[in-house]
Amino acid sequence: MIQAENLLKPYNDADVEMVLRRLSGDFEFLTMLSKWRFKWLYRISAVGCRCLVSFYLKYRFRSIRSIAEFQHIMATFAAELVGHSTEDFKVEGLDQLEPGRGYLFLSNHRDIACDSMLLNFALYLKGLPTVRIAVGDNLNQIPFVTDIMRLNKSFFISRNSESLRQQYADLVEASTYIRESIRAGQSVWLAQSEGRAKDGIDQTDISVLKMLQLSDRKGSLLDSLISLNIVPMSLSYEFDPCDQLKARELTKIEDSGSYTKQPGEDLMSLVRGLSGAKGRVMLRLGQPLRNDYQTLEQVVEEVDRQVLSNATIRPINLWAYEQLFGQISSSHASEAAIIDEDQRSLFEARQAVCPQPWQQAWLRIYANPVVSSQKYQ
Numbered sequence: 001m002i003q004a005e006n007l008l009k010p011y012n013d014a015d016v017e018m019v020l021r022r023l024s025g026d027f028e029f030l031t032m033l034s035k036w037r038f039k040w041l042y043r044i045s046a047v048g049c050r051c052l053v054s055f056y057l058k059y060r061f062r063s064i065r066s067i068a069e070f071q072h073i074m075a076t077f078a079a080e081l082v083g084h085s086t087e088d089f090k091v092e093g094l095d096q097l098e099p100g101r102g103y104l105f106l107s108n109h110r111d112i113a114c115d116s117m118l119l120n121f122a123l124y125l126k127g128l129p130t131v132r133i134a135v136g137d138n139l140n141q142i143p144f145v146t147d148i149m150r151l152n153k154s155f156f157i158s159r160n161s162e163s164l165r166q167q168y169a170d171l172v173e174a175s176t177y178i179r180e181s182i183r184a185g186q187s188v189w190l191a192q193s194e195g196r197a198k199d200g201i202d203q204t205d206i207s208v209l210k211m212l213q214l215s216d217r218k219g220s221l222l223d224s225l226i227s228l229n230i231v232p233m234s235l236s237y238e239f240d241p242c243d244q245l246k247a248r249e250l251t252k253i254e255d256s257g258s259y260t261k262q263p264g265e266d267l268m269s270l271v272r273g274l275s276g277a278k279g280r281v282m283l284r285l286g287q288p289l290r291n292d293y294q295t296l297e298q299v300v301e302e303v304d305r306q307v308l309s310n311a312t313i314r315p316i317n318l319w320a321y322e323q324l325f326g327q328i329s330s331s332h333a334s335e336a337a338i339i340d341e342d343q344r345s346l347f348e349a350r351q352a353v354c355p356q357p358w359q360q361a362w363l364r365i366y367a368n369p370v371v372s373s374q375k376y377q
Helices: 013-023 027-037 039-044 046-061 067-085 114-126 143-151 164-183 206-213 221-226 243-256 265-275 296-309 315-325 330-337 341-353 356-376
Strands: 086-092 104-107 132-136 154-157 188-191 230-237 279-285
Touching: 013 046, 013 067, 013 143, 027 039, 027 046, 027 143, 027 265, 039 046, 067 086, 067 114, 067 265, 104 114, 114 188, 114 230, 114 265, 114 279, 132 164, 143 154, 154 164, 164 188, 164 206, 206 221, 206 296, 221 296, 230 296, 243 265, 243 356, 296 356, 315 330, 315 341, 315 356, 330 356, 341 356
Parallel strands: 086 279, 104 188, 104 230, 132 154, 132 188
Antiparallel strands: 230 279
């Protein structure tokens, strides 16, 4: 039997107090925070450290009764993360957004949580409403992670439905929720393809656009898409905190044809992606899509053009391209020429930390943005 409602949606204000109470006593959550923020104390007394963290959370959460108030706390957390994990964070394109209008930010996807977090942080600082976040239900495995994400306006799209009929019903429900959100003036963040671009190749999956049209079958496909106020979004990280993890996975897939995630691997990637050093980060919003396309393929091409044209190529990308192909990128020759020896030594040291069998994949992660950008030079 097909379930009528299978979509795990964001929490409402009425849920907040109960969920925060549960988080304040969640063993796994308290253990993770203790190990992350108070390593020395956790080594001395794990139980005492968890009790201290639990007391602190109850104190911080004591007056929070709404999603907006929770996200105010999250903004403080985001500011701290950005402060210690980036050298610089710049945002362009927010000025074109109309207050009160819902948008679908169709984004490249490099990090499990950081991509949407940085968009929400930028919107918060600008005084604009934060977005609802579409995530895969592969992240709905650890209760405290699910709770935090739903408090932060995330909804989970099913990837592993029991049958094709159920999968279709789940996608229709997700598509309907996205469309209704935007009609109500609530913006949504959605990745341009399923899963992260672990190889550094940002490319729109046409099936994502087809999914968006499932909730509006009466009109034409193109009109249905344009009505969602799609804004291509490009995020560029100078350094990827998960580059070694991605290189390992890519190498194993290349060697054996498959890769099986270990228990807790997504959580490890999530934490490392949030807290690890990213260097300089640039977030650019493109122009909202207009109703002047003839085919779905043209829409895909326009999203890709904006995402890649708005990407920022850094010296490490050009250096990796040179190492991989044995020559300087002709479309970035002037930029590559000014990479100094100190920078090269830094990049070589970063590569050397990566185990040798994974280093070719590691280089491709950083070189592929240069390869992709050449199409629109």
